[in-house]
Amino acid sequence: MKIGDVTTMEIVNQVAIVQTDAPPVNALAAPVRAGLVTALQSAIADPSVHAIVLSCAGRTFHAGADITELSTGPVSPTLGELLALLEQCPKPVVAALHGTTLGGGLELALTAHYRIAAEDARVGLPEVQLGLIPGAGGTQRLPRVCGVGPALDIITSGRHVNAGEALTLGIVDRLVPAASLAAAAREWAHELIATGAPCRRVSERAIEGTRDAQHAVISAFTAAQGKAFSRLHAPAAAIRAVQAAVDQPFAAGLASERAEFVKLLQDPQSRALRHLFFAERALSKSRFISKEAAPLPIHRVGVVGAGTMGGGIAMNFLNAGIPVHLVEVSAEALERGLSVIRRNYASSAAKGKLTAEAVTTRLGLLASSTDLASLSDCDLVIEAIYENMDAKLELFGRLDGLVKPSAILASNTSYLDIERMGQATRRPQQVLGLHFFSPANVNRLLEVVRTASASSETLATGLAVAKRIRKLGVLVGNAHGFVGNRMLAQRQREADKLILEGALPWDVDRVLETFGLPMGPFRMRDLAGMDIGWNRTASASSTVREILCEQGRLGQKTKSGYYDYDESRRATPSTVAERIVLDFAAEHGYVRRPISDEEILERCLYPMVNEGARILAEGIAERASDIDMVWTTGYGWPVWTGGPMHWADQVGLAHIVERLRHYESLYGADFVPSEHLQRIAAAGGSLG
Ligand code: COA
Numbered sequence: 001m002k003i004g005d006v007t008t009m010e011i012v013n014q015v016a017i018v019q020t021d022a023p024p025v026n027a028l029a030a031p032v033r034a035g036l037v038t039a040l041q042s043a044i045a046d047p048s049v050h051a052i053v054l055s056c057a058g059r060t061f062h063a064g065a066d067i068t069e070l071s072t073g074p075v076s077p078t079l080g081e082l083l084a085l086l087e088q089c090p091k092p093v094v095a096a097l098h099g100t101t102l103g104g105g106l107e108l109a110l111t112a113h114y115r116i117a118a119e120d121a122r123v124g125l126p127e128v129q130l131g132l133i134p135g136a137g138g139t140q141r142l143p144r145v146c147g148v149g150p151a152l153d154i155i156t157s158g159r160h161v162n163a164g165e166a167l168t169l170g171i172v173d174r175l176v177p178a179a180s181l182a183a184a185a186r187e188w189a190h191e192l193i194a195t196g197a198p199c200r201r202v203s204e205r206a207i208e209g210t211r212d213a214q215h216a217v218i219s220a221f222t223a224a225q226g227k228a229f230s231r232l233h234a235p236a237a238a239i240r241a242v243q244a245a246v247d248q249p250f251a252a253g254l255a256s257e258r259a260e261f262v263k264l265l266q267d268p269q270s271r272a273l274r275h276l277f278f279a280e281r282a283l284s285k286s287r288f289i290s291k292e293a294a295p296l297p298i299h300r301v302g303v304v305g306a307g308t309m310g311g312g313i314a315m316n317f318l319n320a321g322i323p324v325h326l327v328e329v330s331a332e333a334l335e336r337g338l339s340v341i342r343r344n345y346a347s348s349a350a351k352g353k354l355t356a357e358a359v360t361t362r363l364g365l366l367a368s369s370t371d372l373a374s375l376s377d378c379d380l381v382i383e384a385i386y387e388n389m390d391a392k393l394e395l396f397g398r399l400d401g402l403v404k405p406s407a408i409l410a411s412n413t414s415y416l417d418i419e420r421m422g423q424a425t426r427r428p429q430q431v432l433g434l435h436f437f438s439p440a441n442v443n444r445l446l447e448v449v450r451t452a453s454a455s456s457e458t459l460a461t462g463l464a465v466a467k468r469i470r471k472l473g474v475l476v477g478n479a480h481g482f483v484g485n486r487m488l489a490q491r492q493r494e495a496d497k498l499i500l501e502g503a504l505p506w507d508v509d510r511v512l513e514t515f516g517l518p519m520g521p522f523r524m525r526d527l528a529g530m531d532i533g534w535n536r537t538a539s540a541s542s543t544v545r546e547i548l549c550e551q552g553r554l555g556q557k558t559k560s561g562y563y564d565y566d567e568s569r570r571a572t573p574s575t576v577a578e579r580i581v582l583d584f585a586a587e588h589g590y591v592r593r594p595i596s597d598e599e600i601l602e603r604c605l606y607p608m609v610n611e612g613a614r615i616l617a618e619g620i621a622e623r624a625s626d627i628d629m630v631w632t633t634g635y636g637w638p639v640w641t642g643g644p645m646h647w648a649d650q651v652g653l654a655h656i657v658e659r660l661r662h663y664e665s666l667y668g669a670d671f672v673p674s675e676h677l678q679r680i681a682a683a684g685g686s687l688g
Contacts, residue, residue, distance in 0.1 A: 007035025060099025306337025312440025
């Protein structure tokens with residue numbers, strides 16, 4: 001029997017089988033809730049029905065509330081209304097879970113009287129990742145089934161819990177092979193009818209342990225979080241809601257949870273995190289990739305250059321089970337690169353992150369040589385040699401003659417023109433950029449650089465490769481510095497100017513770290529190595545950075561840079577570096593003045609927004625949200641602001657243009673607002 005557009009109900013031997021089919025993920029949108037309410041009401045009213053099974057068609061049981069609806073406000077029947085009806089249902093209800101039962105989906109399952117799951121199912125309450133907490137009883141029911149400690153962990157982390165763990169914790173009652181879930185759920189319902197089993201309501205259960213023990217667990221958990229949650233509002237609200245579950249009767253706890261949820265829904269942090277959720281999903285859609293374009297199969301990858309980047313890049317593929325052939329010019333350089341890879345894996349094994357077998361498997365997939373010809377059977381070759389255009393052009397020309405005709409050639413360059421590299425080959429349509437970010441085996445960002453000549457298939461392959469190696473692939477245009485580094489250059493320029501005009505490196509770092517970046521620009525330079533891009537022979541003490549390099553202050557690796565570092569890499573502002581900054585400023589005629597934190601922040605960040613607007617106007621990024629993904633993923637821009645473009649929209653573009661004009665009047669052309677930014681600001685529009 002069809003009930004509405006997305007729900008069916010079939011009565012088989014006293015059991016009503018209710019099924020929702022609302023692709024892609026059976027989110028609990030208004031039509032889904034309405035269908036479930038009608039189905040439940042009709043099953044309750046039907047005297048021939050003695051038990052009910054709730055299930056979903058397609059890839060998953062309900063994967064949550066409908067996130068798009070969160071911005072538009074509740075529509076009746078609400079999830080709360082649906083769950084109240086479900087809980088009070090006088091006939092036993094079994095929820096049959098497969099796929100990813102998340103958020104509102106798990107809240108619904110916890111309200112049903114019994115839960116059975118496929119062995120490969122996963123469950124979770126990921127709302128904190130959207131700046132929210134469960135708002136339909138999740139924080140009240142989960143502690144009642146699995147105890148306060150596991151509930152706090154699951155709710156504040158938002159992690160997916162696999163079926164085995166869910167069974168152990170009591171979140172589900174039974175596991176069965178995925179193929180037999182429907183039949184097993186039905187049989188269980190018959191069994192419940194036959195044994196006269198009660199409607200077992202989680203809300204009526206007591207939470208395990210004494211009140212004192214429960215409080216002790218909450219206090220210990222809160223203390224153990226330290227700074228981890230300090231800037232995010234949702235995890236603290238989740239802890240308060242679990243505390244309410246402990247201290248208050250069920251109905252009052254539910255009301256406390258609701259109040260926290262409603263407050264978070266209005267919080268700009270949640271709007272920012274929801275923006276990033278959809279921003280991530282938009283990445284796979286591009287007007288530069290035709291719908292018909294299929295990614296090419298990648299069975300074997302070549303990496304040229306076994307330096308830090310090349311080695312890190314190779315590890316990504318090995319980790320994903322893809323064979324890699326690593327090539328270096330000399331046997332010594334190759335051995336150096338290989339030993340770093342081996343050392344990295346050994347250290348992961350020592351920390352318990354990888355088993356010895358996993359290390360052996362990965363290293364077994366790695367071949368190496370000093371001969372480019374050995375790349376002839378690779379489907380994708382990534383160049384990761386030093387940043388020199390002539391060397392890259394020569395390499396691309398040679399590779400073109402060696403690799404098979406179908407192979408794709410990629411460059412890991414951070415700045416150089418990839419179109420030119422393509423023109424050095426007879427296959428420019430099969431050339432693209434794959435710009436990894438340091439440390440390449442850890443950082444999740446991958447800029448997939450599109451040239452004018454690259455084919456749809458080549459670009460689709462770039463994005464598919466990113467997904468396979470668990471990176472976040474962002475398609476960007478072929479411009480100097482692409483998206484990330486082009487915007488970074490704006491910030492770095494201002495940071496370098498500010499320390500001559502009157503601030504000190506640690507002032508600039510402190511302001512940006514207070515804003516939420518994990519590391520300010522000077523601490524970052526110390527970490528990366530002061531000498532990246534430094535040329536010893538051409539060095540002429542023409543910048544503070546050159547002088548630091550000339551004095552051997554190369555950053556953390558020499559235990560001295562802008563900061564001094566102790567054995568455990570703790571940084572203290574360096575008086576030597578400070579002297580260098582002050583002397584350099586004096587020699588170059590700067591009259592130092594006090595600089596406010598506000599000026600530091602605005603001068604570092606508003607030019608980045610301005611550059612982002614230029615990048616959009618030029619089509620180097622397709623969407624403002626792509627820029628937000630680059631910065632939140634690759635550079636640690638605080639997620640609770642939604643990325644630089646979303647943040648700028650919240651600050652107000654008219655205000656940003658006004659401040660840029662102000663700085664332009666004081667310090668000149670670096671602050672001229674771009675036409676695009678001016679136009680949108682004047683129209684009262686937004687970048688996103
Ligand atoms: N509400 C609305 N739309 C949702 C959704 C939700 N809860 N969950 C997923 N979608 C949409 C996605 O936006 C995407 O739409 P698109 O194809 O138009 O871009 C589509 O469903 C598929 O999602 P995707 O994430 O690409 O698929 P996946 O198989 O990689 O992952 C999930 C599936 C369910 C694990 C993942 O989408 C997810 O984590 N969703 C959010 C779950 C959640 O937070 N629930 C609590 C909500 S309060």
